Each structure stands twice: as C-alpha cells, then as structure tokens.
Amino acid sequence: MVSSRGGRYGFVYTSRFSAYRALRRKGLTKTRAAEISNAGRSFPQRSAMARKASKTRQARGRRR
Template sequence: MVSDKGGPAGFVYRSRFAVYRALRRKGMTKTRAAEISNAGRTRVQRSQMARKAARTRQVRGRKRH
C-alpha cells in the first residue's frame, strides 16, 4: 500500500489519497496513480492539469459530453 512514509513504501500525500484510490479502481498502475494524484496537490496545480487535459482533448478532436 502506498503511504506518506515514502521510500520503498511509495508516496502519496494524505490529502490526495482518495484521488489515488479512485485512479487505482480505474485500473491505473500504482506508479501512474501516485504520479497524477501527487501532481494535483494544490488547487492551482489541479486547474492547470484540467486546462492541459482540455487542450489535449481539443487537439485530438474529442467532444465534451
């Protein structure tokens, strides 16, 4: 289990653990889920990720439902 201990136990901020669990339920690897959940630690970082995702979807021609 990934914890906030770090090292071989892995690392996910405690405040972001619910996000980590949700990503794992979607089938993501531990590494990838930790990477994403830790990246969005602050509101600014999360909105930045959302803007980037929107841009990516737009470039790939996907519509928002």
C-alpha cells in the first residue's frame, strides 16, 4: 500500500486508492498511477478531466 507519509514513500488520497490499484493492475508505474489517481480527487474534477479527454479524442479523429 502507498504510504500517506508522502515524499519518497509515495502518496495517494485514501478516497482514490481503488483507482490507484486499478491503474497498477494495468501495469502503470507507482509514480504514474499516483499522478493519475490523485488528479481527480472530487467528482467535478473527474468530470472536467473526462470532458477534456473527450475533446482530445474528438480532435484526434478517433471513433467510439
């Protein structure tokens, strides 16, 4: 488990730990998984990230 001490011990918000574990199962590094899971701490933040991702996919011409 990632420590709440931070620094070289790592840090992931408790509410986002399940997201962190899912990313780790996908093969992401601890650092990358922590960056992504910590980015969307609240629902509005995650919604904003989803909208941005949608726009990015649309701009690159990807299909559903």
